[in-house]
Amino acid sequence: MDRVDIEVSGGCQCGAVRYHATQMLDNSHLCHCRMCQKAVGGIFAALVAAPDEKLVWTRGEPAVWRSSEHVERGFCANCGTPLFYRDVNNGRTNLTIGSLDNPGDFPPHANSGTENMVGWFQTIPTIEDDGATEADREDWAAAIKASNNQHPDRDTESWNAKPRQ
Amino acid sequence: MIRFEPMSGGCQCGALRYHIEAALEGPELCHCRMCQKAHGAPAVAWGTIPAAALVWSRGLPAEFRSSDHAVREFCARCGTPLIFRPDGQGTIDIALATLDQPQDIAPEEQYGIDTRMPWFPGAHLLPAKPSPGRGRTFQHPDHDTPTWP
Ligand SMILES: [Zn+2]
Ligand SMILES: [Zn+2]
Ligand SMILES: [Zn+2]
Ligand SMILES: [Zn+2]
Numbered sequence: 087m088d089r090v091d092i093e094v095s096g097g098c099q100c101g102a103v104r105y106h107a108t109q110m111l112d113n114s115h116l117c118h119c120r121m122c123q124k125a126v127g128g129i130f131a132a133l134v135a136a137p138d139e140k141l142v143w144t145r146g147e148p149a150v151w152r153s154s155e156h157v158e159r160g161f162c163a164n165c166g167t168p169l170f171y172r173d174v175n176n177g178r179t180n181l182t183i184g185s186l187d188n189p190g191d192f193p194p195h196a197n198s199g200t201e202n203m204v205g206w207f208q209t210i211p212t213i214e215d216d217g218a219t220e221a222d223r224e225d226w227a228a229a230i231k232a233s234n235n236q237h238p239d240r241d242t243e244s245w246n247a248k249p250r251q
Numbered sequence: 252m253i254r255f256e257p258m259s260g261g262c263q264c265g266a267l268r269y270h271i272e273a274a275l276e277g278p279e280l281c282h283c284r285m286c287q288k289a290h291g292a293p294a295v296a297w298g299t300i301p302a303a304a305l306v307w308s309r310g311l312p313a314e315f316r317s318s319d320h321a322v323r324e325f326c327a328r329c330g331t332p333l334i335f336r337p338d339g340q341g342t343i344d345i346a347l348a349t350l351d352q353p354q355d356i357a358p359e360e361q362y363g364i365d366t367r368m369p370w371f372p373g374a375h376l377l378p379a380k381p382s383p384g385r386g387r388t389f390q391h392p393d394h395d396t397p398t399w400p
Contacts, residue, residue, distance in 0.1 A: 121263070125263050156386065229320050
């Protein structure tokens, strides 16, 4: 697996947990296994790894749940964002691509866990596009944009995460 | 709108289990940046039901108010994000992957196209690899259980 020196930041939705990596592995992939589906509440997990020694938590600490004998799943205890998959034996942390500040920087190279791929995965290009986030319900989208409690997609000097209810 | 049939689902660890009796409206695939962050995922597949059609059969979710207008519900123990609850609309969106049998519930629309990953429409063309064996897991099975763990 190739290593690439690159500055990467990311974190959870509320901003209570933030991370920074200075090197990444060239392993971006989509995992369709049932464990990953449940962990992220999604049809697959999109993951890319940082070597453990190149990853620091710059704000807060992730909560960890051990999903199997060798695997830890990290998430934010305040807002729930799934942050990583880590096999405790292999020295790297697979970060969830959606939690990266620039999620488009690591296009996946492969589908894994394909035994559990949703039956409609091949049809995604044919599912009707209903427009941009603002396109459909403009007022609703504007109200959310104006009042959301999501951390911006960049590092911040300080941040008051909205406490969970 | 997708069929009316009772369905169950829950989080990864099994501390939360729900049961729904309603037709799923939508369903839709949302690529918006709020959904991406809430799930750590490039997109989230949702189905909409009347809020009253869901009962928690085990546990209660933690809630994070992601904006003035909506709450996102997740498992405080394992982190699984499950529900988007907009204020005052009487409906909730269920993350389809948290259903016990989500395999064949296909979205009919995609939303938040402005933040869709450019690679998303071609993802099905990437090389495929099944999972290696994984040993013992602690994930709740995809059916209701009288007690757990
Ligand atoms: Zn958070
Ligand atoms: Zn997986
Ligand atoms: Zn759980
Ligand atoms: Zn969304």
